[in-house]
Amino acid sequence: MTSENTTTLPARGIPADPDAPVLELRSDISVDLVDHSASDLSVVRAARVSTVGDDAQYETKGDGYVAGLIDYLMKSRHGSPFEHNYLTFLITAPIFTVRHLMRHRTWSFNEESARYRELRPVFYVPDADRLLRQEGKPGHYTYVAGDGDDHQLVTEASAAVYAKAYQEYTGMLQAGIAREIARMVLPVATYSSVYATCNSRALMHFLSLRTARPDATYPSHPQREIEIVAEQMENSLQKLMPLTHAAYEAHGRVSP
Amino acid sequence: MTSENTTTLPARGIPADPDAPVLELRSDISVDLVDHSASDLSVVRAARVSTVGDDAQYETKGDGYVAGLIDYLMKSRHGSPFEHNYLTFLITAPIFTVRHLMRHRTWSFNEESARYRELRPVFYVPDADRLLRQEGKPGHYTYVAGDGDDHQLVTEASAAVYAKAYQEYTGMLQAGIAREIARMVLPVATYSSVYATCNSRALMHFLSLRTARPDATYPSHPQREIEIVAEQMENSLQKLMPLTHAAYEAHGRVSP
């Protein structure tokens, strides 16, 4: 996590106890690419059932050959050649966002456990750019800015809950209650960390559902926080597999 | 949910506001089998690539034939014949338990969404039988009863947080804040409902990880709340597919 969006606020309505843990309120959601083996050529190798030793022949045919084959595979939804690669991300995000991420069943996940570790008092609050009001009916929400006080209202209300929750959490732990019980009072805004591995096909499917792109063939309406995760992952895909990403964009952002 | 374990407690430390929503504190975790097509004979049909019309021949061979084939398939880990069936459950449980359930990627899930619906003030508290203290080191915890005050301590501490959280949640909603934002203050003890579908092979895998059975070949140490879910599902499996369940037990509770 970068520290620029981090703010530590005095929690509203909590008595000034010098021994109380200081809450850390953050608005950043971080995604780090911690391991990978992914390239456009790996798609060609898989589609041609060939090895690295054959790459030279594809390269001598020029970018046009590789780009053309990838474009054809994407358009025809020949998805399996896009699976022979690997990206591992470390995501730090609030639990409600982690829950969106972990719906995706073709991924591999490991999350830090509140059964084994005492959680730190780090909680999510939306930053000033987050649109806080929804309009329209379910399935067709749009989000708009409210008046100037909304951001302060949300920050104060949530900080007050976080302070109370963490106070009781640590109180129960100090009284000897098991971590897996005490943690039940913690809010879904509590930060968690997840190790997540996927291949580029699974990633494109995730991106199609978790980014809001009006130009997509099937536009989606994700919550902004999971979209922040998706955008960072898409940057990694675009850097590692630019031809694959270009073909994905060209054909409506539907995973092959 | 049955109502017998339900108690509505006055929340500690919350001023007596006659307009405040009444918290509902529950200790029950419910699992209802809402749809299914599952039988031991379906395993035989799949293994023999036969149809209902062939059942008579298996039945005339006596229970010994069907039981023997199922036992052989289980012992040899021929798992695919156990997949041609279907059980759908409706689970009502706290979010932290739903998160355990939804780690299982061979299942299908639909959960009620806090983005679309206002959540009701229903929260989990352990009942008097729940062992509240852990001993031993990570991976080898055992749970023990504490002294007589633990249950009261946990109930009061958690109720205090739930009341504060729900107060701020409804406050934000009334101020026009989007549901998907306001919900971030709600604790992981908030009840949620999930529609979950699996086949008997996926179910046996789930049971092997989410029940604590010292006699299993690979004993597991699940949190008690997800085990309550698993136990109810296992009752359904045992009723619908008694020979399959018996073979599962006989061979160490490892899914084929």
Place this chain on the structure above:
Amino acid sequence: MTSENTTTLPARGIPADPDAPVLELRSDISVDLVDHSASDLSVVRAARVSTVGDDAQYETKGDGYVAGLIDYLMKSRHGSPFEHNYLTFLITAPIFTVRHLMRHRTWSFNEESARYRELRPVFYVPDADRLLRQEGKPGHYTYVAGDGDDHQLVTEASAAVYAKAYQEYTGMLQAGIAREIARMVLPVATYSSVYATCNSRALMHFLSLRTARPDATYPSHPQREIEIVAEQMENSLQKLMPLTHAAYEAHGRVSP
């Protein structure tokens, strides 16, 4: 299998051995729906996390409500509500077609085993309607009829191979060679039977890749034999879940 397309041909070039097994040459590919629990209302129940008891409320809202919700889910690619159902098919098809079918990893399969059973001399030959010549380059093939002799050529050439293969297969079995070895000479046109279970979401994905529909958002170019399988399965889907099927058609035949 219906018998109408079945023909038993004398194999070309095989001596008239009265003890030789008679080859059965077939052109039909059969798909029987042997079990299911699938309806449009199951999609609504899953999306609403509700039970059969709530169906009345959806029905009183009229077909428009159910159709509208399903259309919205399809368009937005909310796929999970389409998973809480179950269709089991028994497919009888040549091995090369079974191989296409069994690429689909969200399905459950059981196939008759040539390790355990002696295979019968039943082989596929294309019928007179099958277009036997391909034109164009890979990925853009079109199939056209040849001249009048093509069908006879293919039938005779393949029958000659089938006769020789089956003769040596049975010869090896009679000499005491293991079934799993002897079968290696059998052609990929040999018929096999498969038990296959999927849900409607997995089925729609299969249909999108295994039917050739120029009006699809992403047209596919399957081999005709697997398309014959797909068309029969699509008939089942359309009968059991007409609103789901209509929404699938309306939104370009891309599985949600």
Place this chain on the structure above:
Amino acid sequence: MTSENTTTLPARGIPADPDAPVLELRSDISVDLVDHSASDLSVVRAARVSTVGDDAQYETKGDGYVAGLIDYLMKSRHGSPFEHNYLTFLITAPIFTVRHLMRHRTWSFNEESARYRELRPVFYVPDADRLLRQEGKPGHYTYVAGDGDDHQLVTEASAAVYAKAYQEYTGMLQAGIAREIARMVLPVATYSSVYATCNSRALMHFLSLRTARPDATYPSHPQREIEIVAEQMENSLQKLMPLTHAAYEAHGRVSP
């Protein structure tokens, strides 16, 4: 493929046509590890939700720490930490063996296509060490050597079929018949090549079913040819992740 097991036999009963393609009969089944990112430390990182930067702390704790954690994860069937890695193999094997491989649905596959390419006349014959006779009843087969003539019998019988099949295959191609049709006469002993990617958890599951190890908790009875594939893959696993492999062995060869 190494060439040491390769033999080119004159096909029995085929007239000496100088223009006829020479059949290549092989007994080797090759598995090449063409790409990977897999290590024991990746398991620890995933289980601890940590990054490469934290490796030093595990290493200073000595091999005992890493081995102990991996052993605990294996024993407790905490499987997900074993998924954050990647092995890609190129397998060259007869079609009947490829079919066994491609039953495994947590893998990614690309196989060369007989729709797009003309297949070469390369076919499998068992080598002299292959036990060719089965004894016992289904599910309990044992394989034994036959008398000295068995190997010659199988080689000649299969070569005769291969020659006839390939002759008619090329004949149909020369007459203009589509490749996807002509190939239907080719036997399941025809060699194919497959690109296959998995993670170590999926690989251990595959190994548990596709190796015959009497000391396994759940012994399996795979056909020898797929076991040859499995053995080569197991060598790769053992080299890349020795602690993981040791724990797998120690706990009965059941994938976590």
